[in-house]
Amino acid sequence: MGLEYQLVLWNKHKKTYDKIIAFSMLLYVILFAAITLIFNSETSIETLIIRAFGSLAIIMLHIILSIGPLSRLNTKYLPILYNRRHLGVSMFLAALIHGGFSIFQFHALGNVNPIYSIFTSNMDYGSLTNFPFQILGFLALLILFVMASTSHDFFLANLSAKTWKRLHMMVYIAYILIIVHVFLGAFQQETSPFTIGILIIGFIIISSLHIITAFKEVKIDKAKMEANTEGWLKLCEIDEIDDDRAKIFTVKNERIAVFKYEGKLSAIHNVCKHQGGPLGEGKIIDGCITCPWHGYQYLPYNGQSPPPFIEKVATYELKLLGTIIYINPKAFEEGTKVEPIQFVS
């Protein structure tokens, strides 16, 4: 979270993650090249680059798509979620190298525009066996380009949360295009059951993770809460919430995050004003609730971003009876200060 736009908003942790990403990408390409040259020494450098970066981009896309559901199933994955944006841009760069070299090798050596050539060199749309699969990869690359270029804070701030989110949900279209691109394209030449198996296993893992998480969320949404005579709803035992973390509850169809910090309890609306990130999956850093998606921060007792920022979310009133936390389901206006509940652990 910064007041001025920077090309890349790095901090110590992000630098560490970025180094891991860069090192892993480099290691993969070197290993891929070495194994390819050992088993198929006639492979040209262009083909090697196309295959190495294409497979790297697919692996990275699978990792990116698994981060969201994994971090909902297990909070230990949250630090990766925090760095997902840089992983996404790195994946786009790998896909760009793959696409760029493919366009150069297969379409740039003729006398027509290479982009025009992609769409016209093979018009056999009615056949699966000879389908013009390169078009699918090209369209996926365009989507990834739009996503990577709008991931910067400037676009995050200037596009509405709704528009930005819809734009970035196009990753699912890109995923379908890429899977079909590989199945109809690479496998027209390389029909190795091993490669097909890896891709199928990847798809099963990713889709299972998302569907399991989705149904887990439905279960949370439908959970009935016990209400007392004054309309307060019973949430949980105080020990069920970790220090500097939150537990998320569904109250009147809205997700509310109850944070435990410095011997206090506060409740705010779970959805970040920035891009709708789940605040309850973040943690308290420097006294502020920190969104796991892009690091936007809010003070737990009033739901306001610390000055000079102006974002604010709704707050809720809590009470503690013995060791049980109760909530008043009626939300206060966004940014309303609510005195935190003090407790002795």
Next chain:
Amino acid sequence: MTSGLRKIHKYIWILIAFVIPILMVFSIKDLDMFSPSANSKSEITSTKSNAIKIAENDLIKASLIKKDSTNSIEVILKSTLKYPSSILYEYNGNNKKGRLIGQLTTVGIYNFNVKESLKGIIIYDAIKEEVITKILF
């Protein structure tokens, strides 16, 4: 995420979980990926029997055919060539390519009209500028 976004994500992934396996099954079926002959050399055979010269190697089988006053060459490409371009030339001796005959693409039988005095043929990759294979009669 808001409840609306959660619902959208759920429906998108249920849709993906149905659509992609269907596409995978169709493409595996159509591409004949697990057929033992899919990656092996084609067993295409010529139907012509009036060849005057025949030569063969691992990649191609070439037959010079004379019918009436016309000379032609039948080239059977046994397996896909892993080269960006594959142009067929007459072979003039001295390891050099002669007159252009035609272009080969996928596995199959190709027929071209040629001169009777053909010594052999060369398949040449014009992009990499290298000889893929040559065959002498």
